[in-house]
Amino acid sequence: MVVMRPSEVRFGSDVWEGVERVAIDRTGARVIRGWGAGGPALVFADVGSYQVRAQVWQALDRTTLGGPIPGELEGVRIDLDAGTDVGRRRVRFDAVVESVSHEVSGSRAVRVISLIAVSGAGDEDPVQVASVS
Amino acid sequence: MSLFKGIDLFGSGPHRFTVERQGRRLVSYAAITGDPSLPGTFTSGDRELRVTVTGRLVDDDEAGLWVQRDAIVAQAMSTSGAGTLTDDHGRTWADVKMISFEAHGPTDRGRVFSLGYTAEFGVISE
Numbered sequence: 001m002v003v004m005r006p007s008e009v010r011f012g013s014d015v016w017e018g019v020e021r022v023a024i025d026r027t028g029a030r031v032i033r034g035w036g037a038g039g040p041a042l043v044f045a046d047v048g049s050y051q052v053r054a055q056v057w058q059a060l061d062r063t064t065l066g067g068p069i070p071g072e073l074e075g076v077r078i079d080l081d082a083g084t085d086v087g088r089r090r091v092r093f094d095a096v097v098e099s100v101s102h103e104v105s106g107s108r109a110v111r112v113i114s115l116i117a118v119s120g121a122g123d124e125d126p127v128q129v130a131s132v133s
Numbered sequence: 134m135s136l137f138k139g140i141d142l143f144g145s146g147p148h149r150f151t152v153e154r155q156g157r158r159l160v161s162y163a164a165i166t167g168d169p170s171l172p173g174t175f176t177s178g179d180r181e182l183r184v185t186v187t188g189r190l191v192d193d194d195e196a197g198l199w200v201q202r203d204a205i206v207a208q209a210m211s212t213s214g215a216g217t218l219t220d221d222h223g224r225t226w227a228d229v230k231m232i233s234f235e236a237h238g239p240t241d242r243g244r245v246f247s248l249g250y251t252a253e254f255g256v257i258s259e
Contacts, residue, residue: 032189034147048241048247
């Protein structure tokens with residue numbers, strides 16, 4: 001899932017200005033593979049555990065001394081305007097900050113925030129996408 | 134299809150049979166006398182047959198997986214008698230008992246409910 005040019009991104013009560021895009025990736029953390037007695041080909045596969053990781057690219061145009069701290073847990077809210085390809089939508093998930101780094105090139109600086117999404121009981125995907133009227 | 138006593142215990146998921154080490158049983162004199170300075174070994178008959186089944190039970194829900202697991206564990210209890218074990222290719226071992234069932238870890242709750250395991254069978258001279 002990729003969100004291009006969201007209208008607003010919140011992390012708890014903080015509004016992250018200048019977010020250019022957010023990529024949400026799902027990766028199998030425990031991939032189960034099973035071979036039977038019939039031959040060499042795989043006969044069973046499942047993902048027993050997976051992880052949802054979001055990366056946020058935030059353009060910075062001035063000196064910034066603050067920022068999220070790894071380990072912080074907050075609700076993330078990403079709003080998309082009606083003018084986007086998918087219409088007015090809101091993406092929500094709870095997430096822990098994994099890392100915060102910066103890519104600086106010339107006069108341009110981009111903060112890259114890596115988040116790990118968490119689910120309440122683990123039985124539902126942590127990312128919820130809803131239409132906003 | 135693999136069978137034990139005519140019951141398909143492992144068919145819900147992938148599984149494979151392994152015949153464990155066979156041949157004579159060597160025992161060291163040091164082990165039986167308790168004297169570590171004593172050299173040498175002697176043959177004490179042959180090893181008992183051991184066959185392991187390693188695989189994964191698969192079900193659509195938690196309850197169904199427990200039904201499968203309980204059915205297998207019941208065969209591993211000391212009150213359960215011997216029977217014929219048959220692998221997926223028709224190889225049979227007569228008069229074997231299920232010795233143990235061991236889960237490889239917690240239940241995996243992905244697209245389906247599944248549990249990795251090892252079940253050990255063998256001829257036990259009692």
